Amino acid sequence: MSAVGEDMDIMLGTRRRTRAALWQAVAEFAEERGWPVAQGAHLVRDGRGIHCSCGRRTCAAPGMHPADPRWSERATASPAAVRYLWSQWPDSTVVVPTGRVFDAISVPRGAGARALVRLERMGTPLGPVLATPTGRLAFLVAPGAAAELPHLLYQMGWDDADLDLRCHGTGDYVFAPPSPMGMLGPVEWIRPPASGTSTLPEARLLLGTLAYTCHRQESPTGRGLWLAS
Known part of the structure; x- marks a missing residue:
């Protein structure tokens, strides 16, 4: 051949x-x-x-x-x-529309990985988490998170921080694994959905940790600490 x-x-x-x-x-x-x-x-x-x-x-x-x-x-x-x-x-x-059965909080992969470790250590209830080949992790949470996000960040004191944190809600979508994203590679599950039906966590339970790890990664001093850890 x-x-x-x-x-x-x-x-x-x-x-x-x-x-x-x-x-x-x-x-x-x-x-x-x-x-x-x-x-x-x-x-x-x-x-x-x-x-x-x-x-x-x-x-x-x-x-x-x-x-x-x-x-x-x-x-x-x-x-x-x-x-x-x-x-x-x-x-x-x-393509799975967000804002219906779930919203998705998306952060840089490094910040998301660090947050995932912290959340698991704290015993925080988690839902599915997916990784995109564009370098981000998306945490699936109960619908309504996108609408509540500005208020939640304000309550937690993160409203004036320049965070690379996005929330996909009504009118938006995520690509579901194992969808290939162009030439970049497939979307993958970091934490796949549990078998059967399960309740997704409220965004407020994850948001403080996600905001903190995003802030550490983006700050001049935090970036060095991040790479060394």
Whole structure:
């Protein structure tokens, strides 16, 4: 077999495994958890090279955005609808709207990893945590966190701090594992969802620790301490 043929077999094998993993995840989200999902764009490889499935030559985020501009209203948790959609477009990534069954607090990966250790040591109830190939961790929390965030930060004394902390709520979304994000790699679970249904933590239980570790990472003295620890 030629080198080109071997490369093609590897590529096709990888695509099949990615599809199978995406289908399994979509089925779990819709059928077992009742999470609404929408399809995301993906990369297409053809004679023209690699480009985004949206078809825009000037796509600003190839393979890293919802496939449908009306993704929010068309997101569904219907197992039948989900099976149909992914049977038609099997390489689609998985977009989960936030603000419905959960919100997501996103922080830099280093700060998130440090916070995760602290929260586990304190015995703080935690929900799922995912990692993106863009270098962030997202902590899934009970819905409503995005609306409460400014007030919570004010109460905790972090309202005037320049923190790299974002909260995704109504009108926003996250990519769910194992969705590939363009050429960067897949989204992964750091803490996967527990089997069965489970209650997500309130944002206030995590926010103080997340804000503290973000602040330490971003401060001139804290950055050195962070890297040494």
